[in-house]
Amino acid sequence: MRLRKLVSYGIFVLVFVIGFGFTTVARGNGNSYPPPIPQVTFAQQTSDLMLSTLFAALTQEFDETTVDNVEQGKQSISLIFNDENKDMRLVGTVGPLRENDRPRDDFERQANALALTTGEPLTSVQRVSGQWYYRRSVPLTNFRAECALCHANYPAGPTSDKVGALMLRVPIRNY
């Protein structure tokens, strides 16, 4: 009798686990198609706001950069572009200041290659670890004299040399 009880309990647990497994898979499939246009547009508009904010912050930092505060400026930029934050990254392969700034996935590799050749931006709506994102690159050139103060391997600027890209990604809400 005890054995029968144990067996039926075992079956109950098995059914529960399988059922849970199926619902998880089903939920996963539920958002595996591209999100609808309005949600993508919302993320795109968010990324425009984010870009203006970042651009203003970087411009402020460049305006304040002198030969005397290069190291402090570098630390400041590194803290803003904290490596833990995958939603905004400075990426480049022209003697990068940080190894972490090399392209990390297919999107970044493709975007960096474009930034260094045609200088064109790249955008994409794609899933990263189960979350849909609007991703974009903003190609960068050596457009200010201050670039070379911190990036010793860049030519004295401003020049139109292509050096990498700012990568932004915005999670698509409810997707």
Ligand code: HEC
């Ligand atoms: C005050 C110093 C400073 C100035 C000025 C500066 N940068 Fe940087 N830059 C940094 C730091 C620090 C990093 C690394 C950020 C990090 O920790 O991810 C970086 C990263 C980058 C990267 C990613 C590849 C790499 O080298 O790590 C690119 C591309 C880049 N900067 C372009 C520019 C351009 C273009 C300018 C001028 C318009 C510029 N930077 C001016 C400090 C500076």
